[in-house]
Amino acid sequence: MANTATDELVRTQHGPVLILRLNRPDARNALTGSLLNAIGSAVNEAEADPDTRVVVLTATGDRAFCAGMDLRAFADGDSIGLDSEDGLGYQRLCEGTLSIPVVGAVNGSAVGGGLELLLGCDVVVSSSAAKFALPEVSRGLFPAGGGTSLGTRIPLGAALELTLTGDAITAERARELGLVNAVVDPEQVLESALRYAERIAANAPLGLAACKELVRLAVTAPDRVADRLGHWQSTVFGSADAREGAVAFVEKRAPVWQGR
Known part of the structure; x- marks a missing residue:
């Protein structure tokens, strides 16, 4: 360290x-x-x-x-x-x-x-x-x-x-x-x-950011969730990390995240 x-x-x-x-x-x-x-x-x-x-x-x-x-x-x-x-x-x-x-x-x-x-x-x-x-x-x-x-x-x-x-x-x-x-x-x-x-x-950075924001908004500002959910769906599901997660699962190995 x-x-x-x-x-x-x-x-x-x-x-x-x-x-x-x-x-x-x-x-x-x-x-x-x-x-x-x-x-x-x-x-x-x-x-x-x-x-x-x-x-x-x-x-x-x-x-x-x-x-x-x-x-x-x-x-x-x-x-x-x-x-x-x-x-x-x-x-x-x-x-x-x-x-x-x-x-x-x-x-x-x-x-x-x-x-x-x-x-x-x-x-x-x-x-x-x-x-x-x-x-x-x-x-x-x-x-x-x-x-x-x-x-x-x-x-x-x-x-x-x-x-x-x-x-x-x-x-x-x-x-x-x-x-x-x-x-x-x-x-x-x-x-x-x-x-x-x-x-x-150990998890994907974009997915973590999405979870953190959306889970907190569901409590603090639920009226904003739908808009931010749409943003995160397009951002995360179309990301290189989403593809890497699927490939790593199929290849039975640990994923290598890029945060994009």
Whole structure:
């Protein structure tokens, strides 16, 4: 695996999987403007890199995946800057609109903006020790970074309970609600997430992009599904990868995807 790093974000390339690790353990991996932009830059580059098929998002330490916005930095005038290219990349990650699949590896608790960041992940593996909360109302705020869309991921009543009380739930409760896909021992989180990522990365990139967009739209904007379904049908079924999938099946070999 090849590593590149800033002080706040570590990138590790693991074959077709890019691992992004939030690296502010002393601040519970809270989000600063510079970290947010580093994440946005990394996912923009991952989308543009044909050799990267899946992103895994995790963090340093075992106490916290991400504690949300760094309130100390914010109070000191830290700027988020969501209107920049990197900021827009981060925003698309949180909205789940990146074309590349994202697997969350939740090494510790995800609170506020940390939980909002996870809503952009397509598959989530959690440590059994993690907790999840949107406590903004207890601080005079509300979860404006995507947390109010929690009801697209879990039942409406549960989403209202979490956002209105600010109370935390356990990893097992998060799995029962469908917020996370799997709960494992803390030391197995990244390994389990990588197994998901490798299974996803073995599939055709165009088909993955189509599934990701259409499945999410069916929940968030069902009126757009028919139009986008037509687009993806012509794009995917007429692609070189569609032909390769059929030929590989007949020849009983693993397909070699080109992403076109």
